[in-house]
Amino acid sequence: MTTEYNPGLDGIVLGPTELSGVDGAVGQLTYRGYPIEELAGTVSYEETVYLLWNGELPTAAELDAFTDRLAANRALPEPLPTLLASLVDQDDDPMDALRTAISALTASDPASDEATESREDAEGAAIRLVAVVPTIIATFVRLRDGNEPIEPRADLGHAANFLYMLTGEEPDPVVADTLDTALVLHLDHGINASTFSGKVNASTLATVYGSVTGSLAALSGPLHGGANADVMRMLQKVDASDKSPTEWIDDAIDRGDRIPGFGHRVYQVKDPRAVVLQERSKALAEAAGETKWYAYSTEIEQHLAETKGIQPNVDFYSSSMYYVMDIPIDIYTPIFAISRMAGWLAHLFEQYENNRLIRPLGDYVGDHDKTVTPLDER
Numbered sequence: 209m210t211t212e213y214n215p216g217l218d219g220i221v222l223g224p225t226e227l228s229g230v231d232g233a234v235g236q237l238t239y240r241g242y243p244i245e246e247l248a249g250t251v252s253y254e255e256t257v258y259l260l261w262n263g264e265l266p267t268a269a270e271l272d273a274f275t276d277r278l279a280a281n282r283a284l285p286e287p288l289p290t291l292l293a294s295l296v297d298q299d300d301d302p303m304d305a306l307r308t309a310i311s312a313l314t315a316s317d318p319a320s321d322e323a324t325e326s327r328e329d330a331e332g333a334a335i336r337l338v339a340v341v342p343t344i345i346a347t348f349v350r351l352r353d354g355n356e357p358i359e360p361r362a363d364l365g366h367a368a369n370f371l372y373m374l375t376g377e378e379p380d381p382v383v384a385d386t387l388d389t390a391l392v393l394h395l396d397h398g399i400n401a402s403t404f405s406g407k408v409n410a411s412t413l414a415t416v417y418g419s420v421t422g423s424l425a426a427l428s429g430p431l432h433g434g435a436n437a438d439v440m441r442m443l444q445k446v447d448a449s450d451k452s453p454t455e456w457i458d459d460a461i462d463r464g465d466r467i468p469g470f471g472h473r474v475y476q477v478k479d480p481r482a483v484v485l486q487e488r489s490k491a492l493a494e495a496a497g498e499t500k501w502y503a504y505s506t507e508i509e510q511h512l513a514e515t516k517g518i519q520p521n522v523d524f525y526s527s528s529m530y531y532v533m534d535i536p537i538d539i540y541t542p543i544f545a546i547s548r549m550a551g552w553l554a555h556l557f558e559q560y561e562n563n564r565l566i567r568p569l570g571d572y573v574g575d576h577d578k579t580v581t582p583l584d585e586r
């Protein structure tokens with residue numbers, strides 16, 4: 209048995225993928241060969257999902273058919289309305305409620321009783337999953353705030369319909385476009401922890417719902433997607449303190465804290481998604497006349513680059529951007545999941561193409577040859 213191991217699997221290549229390319233040295237992210245800067249603000253989230261799932265951008269007719277399929281699957285099937293109401297009563301966190309609801313979707317899909325071995329087996333569930341995540345989150349927030357849930361609208365895009373279901377009002381087009389761009393940017397990112405988790409689950413031929421339930425759990429953690437909400441909570445603490453942002457950060461670093469929204473396993477430079485999100489955060493903040501959070505963010509970025517040599521990741525500027533959009537902080541990570549759901553599913557499709565059970569080894573370093581002492585003698 210080898211004793212060389214790598215607890216974080218740093219630098220280990222799981223296998224080939226044609227979905228997204230992450231170049232950590234230069235800070236480049238591509239989907240199916242398109243740099244994200246080429247896609248963000250140019251094509252919609254739905255077009256980008258089609259691209260990721262099918263390898264090419266859709267024609268107008270293909271896009272219409274795809275968006276119609278998604279729109280037709282937006283309503284919540286039973287038992288989700290009842291389940292969400294009970295989770296609200298128990299004051300559940302929205303990300304936990306989303307994970308539970310996605311797991312419970314198997315109950316309304318008879319096809320989920322069969323083993324999932326191919327994209328063909330998974331496709332129906334995949335459309336339902338992408339379509340229904342925004343409705344689950346919006347329904348939970350409406351119920352939690354003592355409001356009636358709002359039915360989805362088929363004539364609005366994925367981002368605009370989500371904002372509509374949150375408030376009951378058609379969103380400002382700039383805000384809807386900004387969220388659409390954020391969804392494009394969060395769609396896929398190589399073999400990150402939540403995608404890896406989904407692939408491990410799918411490699412056992414588990415249900416699609418079960419596979420992505422594991423991905424949701426992984427995404428929720430503060431070292432992964434959970435960091436975007438932590439960034440905003442940190443900016444609020446900075447604001448409530450009597451310290452400048454740089455003094456506050458120095459204290460946190462001295463305590464040994466990790467600063468949310470900074471650092472990355474793959475990027476050695478600034479995350480290219482943070483560059484685009486920074487521009488959007490600035491534009492929205494200036495338009496709203498609410499630049500304080502953006503200003504704190506840029507000050508912290510500059511200070512951490514100078515003192516620690518660490519750079520912002522995707523979770524940093526999305527926070528100040530969502531805050532100015534009036535989005536509740538505890539659904540920042542669920543919004544990440546709205547987008548990433550389709551990325552996870554693309555990786556499941558790829559996994560089924562050439563499936564092999566994912567099963568690494570542990571290096572056993574415990575005791576050997578012990579004998580059992582009877583219970584009454586221990």
Ligand SMILES: CC(=O)SCCNC(=O)CCNC(=O)[C@H](O)C(C)(C)COP(=O)(O)OP(=O)(O)OC[C@H]1O[C@@H](n2cnc3c(N)ncnc32)[C@H](O)[C@@H]1OP(=O)(O)O
Nearest residue numbers: 430431432433435465466467468469470471472473521523
């Ligand atoms: C969508 C996403 O998942 S993006 C990531 C979201 N997560 C966060 O923003 C949480 C904060 N960031 C982190 O905890 C880390 O940067 C991670 C988990 C993302 C990546 O961690 P790793 O690849 O394991 O990096 P590692 O722990 O080896 O850090 C390398 C060095 O940078 C430092 N560092 C890395 N990130 C941070 C941070 N956020 N705050 C302070 N120091 C940091 C480490 O202390 C370490 O310094 P050292 O060599 O002096 O000990």
Ligand SMILES: O=C([O-])CC(=O)C(=O)O
Nearest residue numbers: 396397399400401473522
């Ligand atoms: O790639 C990672 O490790 C984390 C990340 O940025 C993502 O999942 O978007």
